[in-house]
Amino acid sequence: xxxxxxxxxxxxxxxxxxxxxxxxxxxxxxxxxxxxxxxxxxxxxxxxxxxxxxxxxxxxxxxxxxxxxxxxxxxxxxxxxxxxxxxxxxxxxxxxxxxxxxxxxxxxxxxxxxxxxxxxxxxxxxxx
Numbered sequence: 001x002x003x004x005x006x007x008x009x010x011x012x013x014x015x016x017x018x019x020x021x022x023x024x025x026x027x028x029x030x031x032x033x034x035x036x037x038x039x040x041x042x043x044x045x046x047x048x049x050x051x052x053x054x055x056x057x058x059x060x061x062x063x064x065x066x067x068x069x070x071x072x073x074x075x076x077x078x079x080x081x082x083x084x085x086x087x088x089x090x091x092x093x094x095x096x097x098x099x100x101x102x103x104x105x106x107x108x109x110x111x112x113x114x115x116x117x118x119x120x121x122x123x124x125x126x127x128x
């Protein structure tokens with residue numbers, strides 16, 4: 001993936017922290033409101049390429065929230081905002097990076113994607 005465009009996968013622990021923060025705070029604070037998250041075609045095509053490798057069977061989308069520790073390369077005002085994490089899933093019987101056989105739809109936590117444009121703030125083209 002294009003590392004210069006900041007599409008790099010994020011760390012599993014950071015991703016878990018973001019998911020936990022979303023689950024805890026989603027309905028409490030209007031400041032966390034995110035209407036939509038936009039991802040560029042280049043990033044989606046890279047995910048599609050990974051999913052077509054024969055080892056993966058789908059994509060799981062987690063709802064999450066930016067935390068102080070997940071802001072690397074992002075504007076400070078993203079802290080506390082809701083987002084999504086895109087996680088490829090392994091097909092059953094595949095070998096993960098640890099050499100273990102995977103269950104059906106097991107998360108591939110080595111390739112967690114994030115870093116779309118969040119709206120409000122970046123709402124170009126939003127109609128819904």
